[in-house]
Amino acid sequence: MRTIDLRGRELSAADMLAAVPRATQARAEALDTAARIVDDVRERGEEALREQAERFDGVVGHDLRVPAGHIEEALAGLDPEVRAALDEAIRRVRIASAAQVPASQVTRIGAGATITQRWQPVHRAGVYIPGGKAVYPSSVIMNVVPAQVAGVEQIALASPPQREQGGRVHPTILAAAGLLGITEVYAVGGAGAIGAFAYGVADIGLDPVDVLSGPGNNYVASAKRAVAGVVGTDSEAGATEILVVADAEADPRLIAADLVSQAEHDEQASAVLVTDSAELADRVAEEVRTQAAATRHTVRVAAALDGPQSAIVLVDDRAMAAAFSNAYAPEHLELHLTDAEAAASSFTSAGAVFVGDQTPVSLGDYMAGSNHVLPTGGQARYAPGLGAYTFLRPQQVVAYDRAALAEVRAGVVALAETEVLPAHGEAIEARFTA
Known part of the structure; x- marks a missing residue:
């Protein structure tokens, strides 16, 4: 050092x-490469994913969407000591994640005027689990449990196909997914998986997600930057x-x-x-x-x-x-x-x-x-790690009755005129004229 x-x-x-x-040079190169990989998946779908699997993972002809039987086999063959450790980790992460879900709050601005702050889960999430130099069943827990605690209805998981496993996702990762009830799993790795989650791949039944999460190398982190604005992401956990x-x-x-x-x-x-x-x-x-x-x-x-x-x-x-x-x-x-x-x-x-x-x-x-999917590259100055809040959207629900609207009628009209947006004021006045 x-x-x-x-x-x-x-x-x-x-x-x-x-x-x-x-x-810095490695990160710059990763961003350029990852963007090209993501674009290739967006344009060519399954064909691109298969070519990437052969190039990066040395795998051909494998099931891109993991059959349910593979998950069942992996769960049945899971070492009892490892299963006990995973169960305990799930319990602990579930407890900590529950503290990250804010309660709805109603603010009364005045008589008949309320704003309710509520937190809505996204409908569909994609979680990425690395599988190159190591095996990360712990990352399955860190990604899936917060999404479940947040109330996400659909959770899809992707992890690289393993040449040593005949093109299957590593069995310990599949077993962890099985413990958490995840059945939609894809044998897809790296930046290509991020692109697949963001844009979907119809040929393998993969619909686009609303939010994607998960750690990875600098290419995975860079791919998240490449799809920003198309889909929500957690921090760039490189x-x-x-x-x-x-x-x-x-x-x-x-x-x-x-x-x-x-x-x-x-x-x-x-x-x-x-x-x-x-x-x-x-x-x-x-x-x-x-x-x-x-x-x-x-x-x-x-x-x-x-x-x-x-x-x-x-x-x-x-x-x-x-x-x-x-x-x-x-x-x-x-x-x-x-x-x-x-x-x-x-x-x-x-x-x-x-x-x-x-x-x-x-x-x-x-x-x-605690969660181990955390921001890298200096992003901790402004970005949080993964949590239940990653899969939640704050929404303001506004409710005024006629009397409450009348109280601010003149103010809205005055501001609308100041901003030269008279139709805004007219929309208010329409409620008080025959």
Whole structure:
């Protein structure tokens, strides 16, 4: 991991953003490629999806729409211990997601004048589950449960076909879908799946969705940007990010373990340590080298840690650490600080904040109850992670009786005349003239 030394410098907000380690070239290339893939699916449908499956997944002649029997077989063959873990994760995410559904509220503006704020679920959602370098049944839970809690009537799921499985979706992903009662599943991967959800593919019975969600690599995230305005999306949850803020008292072994844990997702994963202790930085760097060499996916981890998106950042003090973290706006933020709970309020921009060294990101990935589909690429400065609210639309229901309308009659007419929109006022007057 490279070192970025910001100590002794007066940095503006723009300077801080410029210092953030990002793989900007990779993201730009992904956006261009993803847009072409999405357009191909929109124009050629099933034919494009099959060509993409052969090109990216090495699969031909498979069922694009997964037969119900495949889901039933996968559920029957699910390891009991894994099933118990999935059931518990479902329970926890369902509890946390329920807290994200706002209650309807009625505001009385005056006698006979009300505005009801209500939250309506979308009719149809599409959820994407990655399946390239790893298997993510946990992502099935993180996407499907909030949609169900929100009240979405139709939920379709897509995941890449696996060459090792004869072109089927990975059985553990299918089993997780089965546990949640999802029967509409497609063996479609990457940016092509995002395009298929957005535009529909009539030949395989896939109708367009209203909202699509799910994590993926930078190509999946970029495909969401390509379909923005056509369909609602969650945040662009691309290649994973972890930023650890630590003080001199932190345990370098635990920090290194957490950095490596996220680096194993993908060569594009970002792993960043921010600290005001040069001694801790050196100890973490040594631990990272040791642990990265010993882990199963050592080549992938090394590529991520050596990439431009990963670094150890040296800062002067806690305030500078918070300023850097807020500029970075990481997907996952861990606070390895002696006063982590008290300090957490200073760290305002992150997809999720993990407080204290006993709350690793791995917990949030599986069993914390929080959602692990989170914004990347700095979007946490303005975008939330996935939740029940992703699948809800706030609506204002306005109800005035005649007396309440009469009370504002003159005001509406006056404003309509000011804006040179007289028919607006005439629509009001029509209700008070024979």
